[in-house]
Amino acid sequence: MTDSTAGVKSSTDKVAVVIGSTRPTRICPEIAAWIRDVLQEGSPLQYELLDLAEQKLPLLDEPLKAALRQYQHDHTKRWSRTVDFYSGFLFVLPQYNWGYPAALKNALDYLYHEWSGKPAAVATYGTRGGGKGAAQLLQVLQGLHMRAVDDHLELVVTDADVDENWQLIDVGVTLRPYREQVRGIDQQLVEAIKDDQL
């Protein structure tokens, strides 16, 4: 164990790599899986994919605000347990119309204490990297009192990266330029989670 990993409980600290697009033809799972694999390389953290589409959350239907933590619905209780389980989060999402996906905002709004205080990182993608979506999400994460790491990823995915069905031709080729930045995000999450345990 190196100095930078001291304090992280090897294999017990799990970080969710959240798949933030729920469209049926989305490219997000492939991008998130590539990022997860690069994050995992030599990391003391355990990175796991967390697919928002599989949560099947309806539009927010809890009668009471999340801060009260009095949930009525089973889907909320299940989502609460899932988010509680993770020590940190990397949100992977496309920019939609200069913002970020409504499904992600909905999933965030379902809970409050479960997010609060936890380290968070953001990876957006779009023809110019999705920086406007990243900025909006980072502001919301601040409102939830999450601790965003210093850097975020803006991944440029253009028409040249996708085929006639708008699917990625080769995710490794498209994302290769970002390898070192992704490794840097792992280091920042390691440090942030280590700080939690001091």
Ligand SMILES: Cc1cc2nc3c(=O)[nH]c(=O)nc-3n(C[C@H](O)[C@H](O)[C@H](O)COP(=O)(O)O)c2cc1C
């Ligand atoms: C509702 C919607 C809005 C979009 N808005 C943007 C945008 O603001 N900037 C951008 O670069 N691409 C935009 N796109 C193109 C997406 O980057 C592209 O469709 C990408 O595949 C979306 O990710 P996903 O397939 O994982 O959902 C938009 C796509 C959709 C469906």
